[in-house]
Amino acid sequence: MxxxxxxxxxxxxxxxxxxxxxxxxxxxxxxxxxxxxxxxxxxxxxxxxxxxxxxxxxxxxxxxxxxxxxxxxxxxxxxxxxxxxxxxxxxxxxxxxxxxxxxxxxxxxxxxxxxxxxxxxxxxxxxxxxxxxxxxxIPAIKTMREALSGNDVSRVYGILNGTCNYILTRMEKEGLSFDACLKDAQDLGYAEADPTFDIGGYDAAHKLAILTSLAFGCEISLDSIFVEGISKISIDDINAASELGYRIKLLAVGLKTDTGIEQRVHPAMIPARSALAQVDGVTNAVAVDSDLLGSILLAGPGAGGPATASAVLSDIMDVAGGFVxxxxxxxxARLQPYQRARMRAHEGGYYIRLSVYDRVGAFASIANRMAENGISLESIVQRKAAAKNGEEAAPVVMVTHETTEAAIRKALDALSTDGHLKDEPQMIRIEDLD
Ligand SMILES: NC(=O)c1ccc[n+]([C@@H]2O[C@H](COP(=O)([O-])OP(=O)(O)OC[C@H]3O[C@@H](n4cnc5c(N)ncnc54)[C@H](OP(=O)(O)O)[C@@H]3O)[C@@H](O)[C@H]2O)c1
Missing domain, CATH: 3.40.50.720 (NAD(P)-binding Rossmann-like Domain)
Structure with a gap:
């Protein structure tokens, strides 16, 4: 020996x-x-x-x-x-x-x-x-670095923060508010007293920065990540997602595009039938799309002493065996400089929830703003008006066909100044998954 x-x-x-x-x-x-x-x-x-x-x-x-x-x-x-x-x-x-x-x-x-x-x-x-x-x-690093080393990766993505997934899962399964679920997560020790790092999406962003480098052979670029947390997700969004056939997850995505690499962490609507949508509670998951292997998904414990020690031990054993x-x-020296794709160029479908005053012209204004920005709608549903602060406002839920982030933001900015909305518009990106 x-x-x-x-x-x-x-x-x-x-x-x-x-x-x-x-x-x-x-x-x-x-x-x-x-x-x-x-x-x-x-x-x-x-x-x-x-x-x-x-x-x-x-x-x-x-x-x-x-x-x-x-x-x-x-x-x-x-x-x-x-x-x-x-x-x-x-x-x-x-x-x-x-x-x-x-x-x-x-x-x-x-x-x-x-x-x-x-x-x-x-x-x-x-x-x-x-x-x-x-x-x-989860053996995500070895999978990226070794098992997939002969593949061209087009997208790496996943559920990288157990606290957020726990909160979103409980909101959906039990109809509880974000604040109530966050408090439970803190009581159970899943969330820190200051939960910003987790629920703000920054913890997931750190992990994504590393995965992206391994996936695309580029330098790590944490500052290039678009980050949006889950604190604005309401029970109305969770219910609307369910009716539309989606579930809401905090998703971390590294994607190769024609203009560079897109890195983003944000709440996303993902098809309820997708494998990733089945990942509940504090469980984490890492998925990879590549040319030879197609799509794979690894799921398991993303934290905790024994599970994390298992991963540390596997590295120690590699060192002991001389496999480094x-x-x-x-x-x-062969890492590519990071080339960033702007978030405004992001392409995809969007879910939009508006709180619209029940007045003549409101719907026409929404339709005009969407059309002006070349956005076509897959569906638009007005729910029954609810009296809020003495004024009638009706929730309107829209799902767009594929468009750009720039177009959506311009349309929503314009709508906000038209005077027909009671609250800030809610917008959640839809991720296309199998
Ligand atoms: N916990 C998880 O589930 C998990 C999962 C994945 C990755 N990680 C990563 O694993 C690492 C450790 O996390 P953890 O949860 O084990 O942290 P932890 O429980 O807070 O332990 C930190 C350890 O570092 C020691 N320490 C702190 N400051 C020190 C200093 N100035 N000099 C010497 N020792 C010092 C502490 O000593 P005392 O014990 O004497 O205070 C403690 O033993 C972190 O990078 C974390 O991101 C953790």
Whole structure:
């Protein structure tokens, strides 16, 4: 048997403690599978006194993760602290400068600095592995980087945030409001006290930035992502979607278009019969359309200690077995510069919900604004008028044929100034899925 692999493990929280426990519990099995023992030789966290469910007596303790990366007697560095900058970035850079392989679950670090870190790794003859950074336990990275390496990918998309999917699923199944579902998600520990990162779509955007780079062989470009969260989705939209044969999901999409790469995170109406629409609750899913394989969908736990540790462990075993592919699938020098397709050029169908005053001329104005912008309607339904604040306003739901984002925005801006609408128009993009 080969010599042991000594790990430096920085971060012993939800994921880190699970990784240490798994390595302790499965040591014989892991050694048998990779042909060498795997041992946690050094650890770092903030509180040295905490019991974390594994025997740390034989492990060197480091208050400072950078010192562990720089001086620890280790063969690989595992970063499970989180955050894109400060000591975390410093520690990862220090490990790479020593030529150590780095395993991380840190989507923020990769989304912000992935290309620079991939270059630093390559310069020092090593790589970064990050299976757990996207969709937790789902083997999305290996699938993109290895299983699909001979395919031309045209679209990568999915449900990448469990909190949002939990909220939308409960709104639909139980007819509850967004606020009530968010509160439940917080009580159950699915959502943070400040939920902006999740419900604003930013968490999904970090993951999408990484997937897009792997899908299209381009540099990571987090800033190019159009991001819209789920907080404006109402029960009226959920019900209308259901009547129209759709379900609403927070979708993350990376798409190759004639003008560049479109990256977007937003609530989308997807066909209720599609495989992705069946992904409920906190479950995540990653789907890929490619030339040889057609469409595939991977679904499973996107978070949680054991599921995420499973993905981290698979990277550690690759390191132990000497299988360390290029960080972003191809050497960083061959990554294409990111070419951004403008969101205004996005093409698709749209759902629009208006609250229209019950007055002469209102419908004509809607029809004119749509026609002026070359938008044709697949359907338009006026629901019964409801008295609001003493004024009659009728909900009107429209579904458009394929058009552009620019046309829709111009039409809705014009409608908002015509004086026939009681509230801001609601607009939800429709995603064409099998
Ligand atoms: N949790 C999930 O389900 C999940 C899923 C996918 C990916 N991830 C990613 O995995 C990473 C870790 O997440 P987590 O949920 O395990 O986080 P966590 O439970 O908050 O654990 C963070 C760990 O980092 C340690 N730490 C914080 N600041 C430190 C510092 N300055 N020096 C040394 N140690 C420090 C903490 O020490 P103390 O314990 O002493 O406070 C703790 O052990 C993140 O990048 C996250 O995005 C998590």
């Amino acid at each position: 080969k010599s042991e692999l000594r790990l430096g493990l920085a971060g012993l929280g939800t994921v880190g403690a699970n990784v240490a426990q798994l390595i302790e519990r499965k040591s014989e099995l892991l050694a048998e599978r990779v042909g060498r023992p795997i041992r946690v030789a050094g650890v770092s966290a903030r509180d040295r006194t905490k019991n974390r469910g594994f025997d740390a007596s034989g492990m060197a303790w480091f208050d400072d993760p950078v010192a562990l990366a720089r001086e620890g007697e280790i063969d690989a560095f595992v970063e499970l602290i989180g955050g894109s900058d400060g000591i975390v970035r410093e520690a990862v850079e220090a490990a790479l400068r020593r030529g150590l392989p780095v395993v991380t679950a840190n989507k923020a670090l990769l989304a912000h600095h992935g290309v620079a870190l991939a270059r630093l790794a390559a310069e020092n003859g090593t790589e970064i592995l990050f299976e757990a950074a996207v969709a937790g336990g 592919p290029p960080t972003l699938g191809i050497p960083p």
